[in-house]
Amino acid sequence: MPRVSKRATWIKFCERIVAKRKSAAHVREVRGVEDGLEDDLDLVTQAKLNEVRGRRYLKRDRYRKARYDKFEEVLQTNKMKDYEFLFHYRVPRTAFWELVDLIKGHEVFAKKRSNRKQAPPAHQLLVLLKFVGTSGNGANKLAISDHFGGIGHGTVRLYIGRAIKALQSLFSEVVSWPDEAEREEIARRIHERFYFPNCLGFIDGTLLPMEFKPSLYGDVYLTRKSNYAVHMLVVCDDQARIRFYTAGWPGSVHDNRTWKLSDLSLRAAEFFSGIQYLLGDSAFSSSAVMIPAFKKVAGHGMLREHEKFNTFLAKPRVISEHCIGILKGRFQHLKNIRTRIDSKKSLDRILEYIQVCVILHNLLIKHPPPKGWYEDAEDQEELENDYGLQTAMPYVESDNTRRDQLMDYLLDTFTGS
Numbered sequence: 091m092p093r094v095s096k097r098a099t100w101i102k103f104c105e106r107i108v109a110k111r112k113s114a115a116h117v118r119e120v121r122g123v124e125d126g127l128e129d130d131l132d133l134v135t136q137a138k139l140n141e142v143r144g145r146r147y148l149k150r151d152r153y154r155k156a157r158y159d160k161f162e163e164v165l166q167t168n169k170m171k172d173y174e175f176l177f178h179y180r181v182p183r184t185a186f187w188e189l190v191d192l193i194k195g196h197e198v199f200a201k202k203r204s205n206r207k208q209a210p211p212a213h214q215l216l217v218l219l220k221f222v223g224t225s226g227n228g229a230n231k232l233a234i235s236d237h238f239g240g241i242g243h244g245t246v247r248l249y250i251g252r253a254i255k256a257l258q259s260l261f262s263e264v265v266s267w268p269d270e271a272e273r274e275e276i277a278r279r280i281h282e283r284f285y286f287p288n289c290l291g292f293i294d295g296t297l298l299p300m301e302f303k304p305s306l307y308g309d310v311y312l313t314r315k316s317n318y319a320v321h322m323l324v325v326c327d328d329q330a331r332i333r334f335y336t337a338g339w340p341g342s343v344h345d346n347r348t349w350k351l352s353d354l355s356l357r358a359a360e361f362f363s364g365i366q367y368l369l370g371d372s373a374f375s376s377s378a379v380m381i382p383a384f385k386k387v388a389g390h391g392m393l394r395e396h397e398k399f400n401t402f403l404a405k406p407r408v409i410s411e412h413c414i415g416i417l418k419g420r421f422q423h424l425k426n427i428r429t430r431i432d433s434k435k436s437l438d439r440i441l442e443y444i445q446v447c448v449i450l451h452n453l454l455i456k457h458p459p460p461k462g463w464y465e466d467a468e469d470q471e472e473l474e475n476d477y478g479l480q481t482a483m484p485y486v487e488s489d490n491t492r493r494d495q496l497m498d499y500l501l502d503t504f505t506g507s
Contacts, residue, residue, distance in 0.1 A: 097148040104139040111135055160239030161213040176460065178237075179216060180223035180420045181450075185457040190215055192453070193256035209249065211256070217246055218253035222447055225422035226301070254446050261445065264452045267333055267361055277366065280328050284406035285500065286369065290362065291327045292410035293370040293380070295345030298322055298337070298424050298444070304431035311431070313341035320427065320440060323348045325368060328406075330413040331455050337444045338437065345373040349380070367492060369407050376490045383407070399497040416459055421447040 111132045118125060142148065163169040167183070175183050193199075194211040201208055220237060221229055231243045238246075268276060273290055280289045297319035304311050304318065311318040319341030325334040336352050349370075354361050362379045372385040383403050384396040392400075418424045424447060431437050 095148070097142065097145065100148055101139070101142055104135070104142060108132075108135050108139050161209075161216060164216060165212060178223070179219040180422075181219060181454060182457050185454055186212075186215070186219070189450075189453060192260060193253070196256035196259060198252045198255045211253075214249040214253045217249040218257075218446070219450075221246075221250055222421045222423045222443060222450070225426045226428070229423050229428060254442055257446050257449050258442075260453075261449055264449050265332060265335070268327070270363075273363070273366060276327050280406065283328065285402070286406060286496065288365045288367065289369055289381075289406070290366050291325050291333055291368055292407050292413075293323065293325045293349065293368045293374070294407070294410035294414060295321060295323045295348060295373065296414045296418070297341050298418075299426055300431070301426055301428045302430040306431055306433070307340070308431075310340040310342050317341075320444075321345075321348060322444065323352065324410065324414055324417075325354065326410055326413040328409060329455060330409055330416060331452055332413065332417070332448050335448055338441055345371075346375055349374055355379075369403060370410075371407060376493045378492050381493050381496060395497060395501055398501055399493075402500045417447060417451050420454070420459055421450065423447070 115132055172183050190212045199208060199211045217234060217238065220234055227233060231246045234246050235241055235243055276290055277288050281287045297313055300318045300320065313319050320337060321339040321341055321343050322337040323335060323345065324332055326332050334354055336348060339348050349355055358379045367379045367381050370380060370382045372383040374380050374382040376382055383400045384392065386392045423443060427440055429436055429440050
């Protein structure tokens with residue numbers, strides 16, 4: 091049942107009083123009775139009704155009296171120190187202004203027909219950054235409202251929506267699969283650093299925990315860790331830039347299933363040449379474009395060469411873990427999503443939050459996070475050999491040929507065996 095506002099209730103009450111007084115005035119007129127006091131009360135009652143109709147709110151609550159100068163205090167270096175700004179909004183101050191320059195020209199920030207002036211894009215971006223950079227109750231609209239001096243709850247929602255739309259317009263430029271020339275450059279850097287030739291990047295899955303059990307098909311979101319989560323698959327390059335991701339699967343879905351149903355796997359020929367591939371952990375099945383670690387079978391030992399290959403693979407694959415760690419460390423909303431999935435619309439809202447975090451992650455790559463968010467892998471020396479790795483291969487699911495080639499190449503390179 092729709093809620094009726096206090097203003098609407100009061101207007102209906104006043105209209106009933108005015109109607110009764112008009113009936114009484116009509117009776118007095120018919121009877122020829124003159125009563126100046128009653129006539130004055132009729133005028134006062136009608137004036138009160140007109141006054142209430144002319145108001146937007148019957149009574150302004152405390153949070154309506156917002157301190158909009160709070161935004162300016164945040165943006166001024168003499169009011170909020172740089173380390174405080176980084177703590178609250180998860181980005182350096184210089185990077186923040188770079189983001190503002192990228193989105194300030196978007197049409198969503200253009201003045202509308204109403205006479206009310208729209209807040210600057212910088213203010214609206216601050217609200218979004220506070221929202222996605224906070225975990226748990228801190229991401230509540232009321233908490234964000236209080237943080238910014240008591241702006242309205244609806245204003246918080248409006249600012250977040252506008253900033254998301256502006257950043258989404260940058261998605262195709264910021265999050266994209268590399269073209270042929272860029273793929274060769276990425277492969278060259280990975281080869282020089284980790285000795286894996288023709289590698290385009292690293293893949294890993296992660297779970298984005300949810301505070302509440304989804305109302306729709308909630309049990310399928312239950313993970314092996316006995317919490318509810320949304321699954322996300324991330325492919326990044328050697329610089330921890332996200333090149334591809336897919337999110338929205340329930341937390342019970344396995345990484346390998348998400349990979350097999352992704353565009354990269356289903357249409358591999360469009361994204362990889364015959365010699366290019368990704369590195370992943372043992373959760374993935376081996377193929378021409380997917381090189382996972384060897385999996386240890388319960389109750390059985392692992393071959394020595396398989397253990398050595400896994401050792402070689404561990405160091406470059408850490409980059410994908412660093413990438414996900416930076417993403418969730420900077421945007422802590424992804425550590426505890428409080429939006430309950432009760433409809434397609436609510437799931438779409440969660441996917442919007444994930445998408446905008448990925449966009450911001452890539453835009454902030456050149457601004458390293460604070461020390462302690464992740465560990466850098468050490469550089470290694472360059473090695474050059476060819477064990478059939480430069481021979482194009484057709485994409486065949488569950489094919490170990492490419493992985494065996496890489497294992498022979500790495501073992502012979504480092505052990506001479």
